[in-house]
Structure formats: C-alpha cells, structure tokens
Amino acid sequence: MTSSPGRVLRTAGILLRIVLGLVFVYAAWVKLFGMHWPPRLEPWELFALAINSYGVLPLKAVELVARTLPWIELAIGLMLLLGRGLRISAPATSLLLLVFFGLMVRAFAQGKEISCGCFGPGEVISAWTLLRDGSMLAGALLLTWIAFRRQRQMA
Numbered sequence: 001m002t003s004s005p006g007r008v009l010r011t012a013g014i015l016l017r018i019v020l021g022l023v024f025v026y027a028a029w030v031k032l033f034g035m036h037w038p039p040r041l042e043p044w045e046l047f048a049l050a051i052n053s054y055g056v057l058p059l060k061a062v063e064l065v066a067r068t069l070p071w072i073e074l075a076i077g078l079m080l081l082l083g084r085g086l087r088i089s090a091p092a093t094s095l096l097l098l099v100f101f102g103l104m105v106r107a108f109a110q111g112k113e114i115s116c117g118c119f120g121p122g123e124v125i126s127a128w129t130l131l132r133d134g135s136m137l138a139g140a141l142l143l144t145w146i147a148f149r150r151q152r153q154m155a
Helices: 005-033 043-053 059-082 086-109 127-148
Strands: none
Touching (some): 005 059, 043 059, 059 086, 086 127
C-alpha cells in the first residue's frame, strides 16, 4: 500500500497544527495564569521580566507586550487546534516563532544567561531551547507552505 504525497502532506499538516496549537495554548496559559501557587508576582509581570532581559524594547513596550502577547498566542493556538483560518494562523505562528528564535539566538550569541520566557520563568536559553524553538519554527514554516500550496484540480 502506497500513500500519495498529498495524503502525507495532509497528515503532516494535521500533526503540525495539533502540536503547535498545543504548544501555543500551553505557553499562553502559563503566561496568563501562571504555574506557581501562591503567586509571587502576577504572571504577566514575570513574563515582562523575561521580555525586559532581552534588552530590545523600552519599558512601556515591555508591559504592553507582556499583557497582550499571551492572548495572541492563545488565539493562534486555538485557531491551529480547530483548523480554522490556517492561512492566517500558520503564517502568524511562523512570524512569532521567527521573532522569538531570532531574539533567543541573539541573546545566546551575546552570552546572556536569561530566561527565554517561552513557558514561564526559569528556563534559561541554551542549546536545547534553541533546538526546540528552531524545530518549531521549521514545523511552522512547513505548515505555512502546506496552507498555501495549490491543490491539484481533480479532472
């Protein structure tokens, strides 16, 4: 039994949607509601500390990003899981992961030992986090390509 390339891509797209959707929903949940009890700081404040440690945004922008980005991640994650708006959610996922990955590579290259901010506080940028996020970026780019590839017309 052989499988057509279209079927393989469709299966890959479904798997990538589910995995990336779950990752984005989980990351958003941690940033919005935290994982520590009792909370020492509000979850958005912990995320703001991680964002600020990259040293690329002014303080006002750090607060705005810390308060809004998790909601965007949640919306994208849910869109991916539901399979709706894939031509919006897949490129948005790719764009966000490209920005995250670029900032992490920059911080790693500068020798900064900072929290990546991916899944809450305490995860220092390392070769592992770069491999993980780079793999997610590759998957998101593939998913974006799948979302926009032209379907062959059945004769």
